[in-house]
Amino acid sequence: MENIFEDVDCPVCGTSINKIKFGIKYYSNNTLKILNYSGNAPDVSLYICRYCGHHYASPQIKSSYLNIYYYEFNSEYYNLNSEPKDNLPEEHRKIYNLIRKKIDKGRVLELGSGFGFLLNEFPDDKWEKYGVEPSKFASTFAGNKFNIKIKNGFLNYGDYLPNSFDLIIFFDLIEHLKNPNEFADLIKSYLKADGLIVFGTGNINSINSKLSGNLWSYYSSWEHISFFSPKSAGVFLNNNGLELIEIIKLPYNGTFLTNVKNFIKNLTVVRMKNMVKFFLNIFNNKKFTYSYYNLSFDHMLVFGKIKDVQKK
Numbered sequence: 188m189e190n191i192f193e194d195v196d197c198p199v200c201g202t203s204i205n206k207i208k209f210g211i212k213y214y215s216n217n218t219l220k221i222l223n224y225s226g227n228a229p230d231v232s233l234y235i236c237r238y239c240g241h242h243y244a245s246p247q248i249k250s251s252y253l254n255i256y257y258y259e260f261n262s263e264y265y266n267l268n269s270e271p272k273d274n275l276p277e278e279h280r281k282i283y284n285l286i287r288k289k290i291d292k293g294r295v296l297e298l299g300s301g302f303g304f305l306l307n308e309f310p311d312d313k314w315e316k317y318g319v320e321p322s323k324f325a326s327t328f329a330g331n332k333f334n335i336k337i338k339n340g341f342l343n344y345g346d347y348l349p350n351s352f353d354l355i356i357f358f359d360l361i362e363h364l365k366n367p368n369e370f371a372d373l374i375k376s377y378l379k380a381d382g383l384i385v386f387g388t389g390n391i392n393s394i395n396s397k398l399s400g401n402l403w404s405y406y407s408s409w410e411h412i413s414f415f416s417p418k419s420a421g422v423f424l425n426n427n428g429l430e431l432i433e434i435i436k437l438p439y440n441g442t443f444l445t446n447v448k449n450f451i452k453n454l455t456v457v458r459m460k461n462m463v464k465f466f467l468n469i470f471n472n473k474k475f476t477y478s479y480y481n482l483s484f485d486h487m488l489v490f491g492k493i494k495d496v497q498k499k
Contacts (some may be wrong), residue, residue: 191222192229192246197236198367198413199243199423205234211244211406214479218248220410222256222257233401233414241419242391244412250365253410254341257321270349273304278439282387283308285435285488286354290383293353298342299360299372303329317347320413327463342373358387358439362413371427375493383492384429390487392416395450399480402461407479416488424491432490439486449481457481 196203219228229246236243241413248256253390273279282305289352292313297306300318302325309316316335319342331335338346355374364370390396391414396403405411415423421431422448438446457478464475 189212191224191249192250193249195243195245195247195365197234197239197241197243198365199241199419200236200239200426201368202236202238204237206237206336207402208233208235208242208358211401213406213409215410218256219478222248222252233406236361236419237421239422242414242416242417244406244414247365247412248409253363253365257341257406271302271325273302275439275441277442278437279305279308281437282358282488286356286383286385289432289490290354293320294351295356296352296377298349298355298357299363300329300335303333303335303337303357305358306335307333317352319346344373344376349376350379352382353379354383354385356385361415362411363389364413367413367423368427371423371429375428378493380493381389381434383475383490385488385490387486387488388415388420389482389485390416390436392418393436393484393485395453395480395485398453402477402479403485404479405485415487420487420489424489428494429491430494433491434490435488436484437486437488438482440482446483450483453480453483480487 197205209232211231213231216228224383231244231246234243234245241407294315294317295306295309296317300306300320301322302419303318305317306329311334316333318329318335318337320324320329320339321341323339326337326339329335330394335447355378361367361370374384391403396405405414417434420434424431437457440446441449457480461477464477468474
C-alpha cells in the first residue's frame with residue numbers, strides 16, 4: 188500500500204530543532220477512511236519547536252492527498268445528509284461585532300468560508316462579500332443561500348485583483364495548513380496596504396488544553412496538524428511581514444455558559460472516568476479507551492496587518 192504520510196519540520200519557522208511533548212492519537216480516523224486508506228496509521232507525536240515555540244503534529248498526511256480530500260470529498264466535519272444550519276449564531280455575531288470595532292465596511296474575503304454563516308453576519312449595505320471554499324457541498328449552499336460571491340476550490344494567485352480587499356478572514360483553517368507561510372504570502376497579495384487580517388484558531392496555551400494533555404479535543408482529526416499559541420501566532424505574523432495588533436481569547440464552540448459547563452464537566456466527570464480507566468487498565472488485559480476532554484474557552488481571535496515599512 189502506498190505511503191500517504193510524511194514527517195515534517197516546524198511549519199512556522201521551518202527548523203527541525205524540536206522536542207516531543209507527547210504522543211497524540213486522533214480520536215477520529217474518518218479522514219483516512221474517506222481517503223480509502225486501510226493500512227496501519229503511524230504513531231503521531233506533538234512536537235514543540237525549540238526556536239519559535241510552535242506546536243505541530245508529525246507525521247502528517249501528504250499535501251497531495253489532503254488537497255484531493257478537501258476538494259473532492261469535502262471534510263469529515265460536514266454532514267452531507269442534512270440541511271446545513273448555523274450551530275454557532277452567537278459566536279458568529281460576536282466575531283463580527285469585534286471586527287467592526289476596527290473596520291466596519293469594505294470588501295471582505297473569507298477563506299474556508301464553509302456554509303457562509305459568518306459572512307452572512309456582515310451587512311449587505313456595508314460589505315461586498317467574497318468566499319473561497321474547497322467543499323462543493325458547502326460552497327454551493329452558501330452561494331445559493333446568501334449574498335456572497337463564492338469560489339469553489341482553493342485560493343490562487345490571479346483569482347482577484349491584487350491589493351483589493353479591506354479585510355481577509357479565516358476561522359478554524361490555519362490549523363489545517365501544511366504551509367502557512369506560503370498561505371500568508373498569498374493572502375498578503377490580495378490585502379490593501381491598510382487592510383486587516385483576522386483569523387481564529389485553537390489556543391494550545393489555554394488552561395483547558397494544559398489540563399487535557401494529549402486528550403484535548405483539538406486532537407480530533409488528521410485534519411488538525413498545526414496548533415498555535417499567542418506566541419507562535421505572533422511569530423507567524425512577524426515572519427511574514429505582518430504586524431500583530433491584538434489577540435482576543437474567546438470560545439468558539441458554544442455559548443459562554445456552555446463552555447463553563449464543559450470546563451466543570453472536564454474537571455469532574457471526564458477526569459474521574461479517566462482515573463477509573465487508568466486503574467482498570469493496570470489490572471485488565473482489555474484496554475479501556477480514555478475519554479477526550481471537551482473544548483472550553485480554547486480559541487483565540489488574532490488581528491494583524493501589513494507592517495508599516497516607514498516605522499523601520
